Amino acid sequence: MSAFDDLMAFQRETSALGQIAGRLGWDQETMMPRGAAPQRAEEMAAIEAVLHARKSDPRVAEWLDQADASDASGRAQLREIRRSYERTIKVPADLAKALARVTSAAQGKWAQARADEDVSAFLPVLEEVVALKREEGAALAQGGDVYDAMVEDYEPYTTGAQIAEIFDQMRPRLVALRATVLDQPAPKALEGSFDETEQMRLSQKLARAFGYDLNRGRVDKAVHPFSSGSGSDVRITTRTSATDPFNCFYSTIHEVGHAAYEQGINPDYALTPLGxxxxxxVHESQSRIYENQLGRSRAFTGWLFTQMRDAFGDFGIADADAFYATVNHVQNGYIRTEADEVQYNLHIMLRFDLERALMAGDLQVSDLEAAWNDRFKADFGYAVDKPSNGCLQDVHWSVGLFGYFPTYSLGNVYAGCLYQALRSAVPGLDGQLAEGDTSGATTWLRENVQQYGGLYAPREVIARASGVEPGPDPLLSYLEQKFGALYGL
Known part of the structure; x- marks a missing residue:
């Protein structure tokens, strides 16, 4: 075999092991008994050590030196393997194993601290996570910006400074829109209790409506909704609330967006960097456009209104127009995952600034709760009432995902660009959505974004699909037009 063939065979085995690690993570969130957490931490550390050894294997460097690719996909495979290899060899194996062990344990301690409303129980292990992530970031940055090295893991070829510039463009228009909308009368809220078993049944129907292939996936419940896997095994979770079925339904649609991306990738790329x-x-652009531009549209919410009436009977909303207003209600709230489209990105900006300061050493873990509470009060105008509504609400920092938060807002920005192009490409979109038919939109997204997997760099795939360089203007214009009309501004 050629060096390229040897490299790709090795890479497929490494990717398969990574998928096994992903299944362990999924199990930890959905099925694993609580008492198994210490053992699972050791299991995760062991497989991470194996993965790190494979990703830093000297043979990879030899194959990369010798390999040649004759087509665009082959060259992209080499590009991504080289990028991953060069990052991996900068991180000592002992550090990678320590991170896997500590973050696995920290996740359980975060969940317990959140349930107990006890920040002090979580801070010691978070100190360990932050110290290890700073060490990892310094190894990766090699004299450069530590936070940039963190971002590179999740949004290649993007820096913290570039993200800050985008956020600086977004903030004034979002703050102005928020203030204007919150000054208007609130729409009517849902009334009654919503059977949680029935919520899960309808969430399955929504998943199918958005093209999720349940022969290659499944829907389960978890504390924090997420998607996991790739190719022919892509699983999602959602959560239920007897008083807030929208949490279940829109979490489901959101995670289906992620899963559809993975299921839509060219199967020839399976178990490779392009797969x-x-x-x-870009991942978030898919979940956001599914959830918001499609799922919260007037057309689709009209269909959802009839589905909910069939499932739950009367819930106090007179008609589809009133239901659309209820779905898109802009209101004060603490929780990022429950935030409306107008305010969501402001929640991300808070986290971005705090984690960037943590990685730079400008903010210490012991001061995190106070810094969070002060910033939240300044940005939203009211005080955090309890830790689970403040710095304990997200799992991300417990598992070391520093640099991840800003990708949510980048996804919104990308989704704005894609939606602008999608509406031009699918002129009958609203009529389709009104019938619960998302196929026109999802087919366009699969053909223009999802099928390519990792073939193109992030900004390139968005530019190719949308015909514009990614920027916040399409998103901001969409928000101003939608909520201006909804609230009669």
Whole structure:
């Protein structure tokens, strides 16, 4: 075999092991008994050590030196393997194993601290995570910016400074829109209790409506909704609330967006670097456009209204127009994952600034709760009432995902660009959505974004699909037009 063939065979085995690690992570969130957490931490550390050894194997460097690719996909495979290898060899194996062990344990301690509303129980292990992530970031940055090295894991070829510039463009228009909308009368809220078994049944129907292949996936419940896997095994989770079925339904649609991306990738790329989403920002663009531009549209919510009436009977909303207003209600709230489209990115900006300061050493873990609470009060105008509504609400920092948060807002920015192009490409879109038919939109997204996996760099895939260089203007214009009309501004 050629060096390229040897390299790709080795890479497929490494990717398969990575998928096994992903299944362990999925199990930890959905099925694993609580008492198994210490053992699972050791299991995760062991497989991470194997993965690190494979990713830093000297043979990879030899194959890369000798390998030659004759087509665009082969060259992209080499590009991504080289990028991964060069990052991996900068991180000592002992550090990679320590991170896997500590973050696995920290996840359980975060969940317990969150349940107990006890920040102090979580801070010691978070100190360990932050110290290890700073060490990892310094190894990766090699004299450069530590936070940039973190971002590179999730949004390649993007820096913290570039993200800050985008956020600086977004903030004034979002703050102005938020203030204007919150000054208007609130729409009517849902009434009654919503059977949680029935919620899960309808969430399955929504998943199918958005093209999720349940022969290659499944829907389960978890504390924090997420998607996991690639290719022919892509699983999602959602959560239920007896008083807030929207949490279940829109979490489901959101995670289906992630899963559809993975299921839509060219199967020839399976278990290779191109066989997964190119970045978390592009990944988030799919979940956001599914959830918001499609799922919260007037057309689709009209269909959802009838589905909910059939499932739950009367819930106090008179008609589809009133239901659309309820779905898109802009209101004060603490929780990022429950935030409306107008305010969501402001929640991300808070986290971006705090984690960037943590990685730079400008903010210490012991001061995190106070810094969070002060910033939240300044940005939103009211105080955090309890830790689970503040710095304990997200799992990300417990598992070391520093640099991840800004990709949510980059995904919104990318989704704005894609939606602008999608509406031009699918002129009958609203009529289709009104019938619960998303196929026109999802087919366009699969053909223009999802099928390529990691073939193109993040900004390139968005530019190719949308015909514009990615920027926040399409998103901001969409928000101003939608909520301006909804609230009669």
């Amino acid at each position: 997964q989403g190119v970045s978390m920002g």
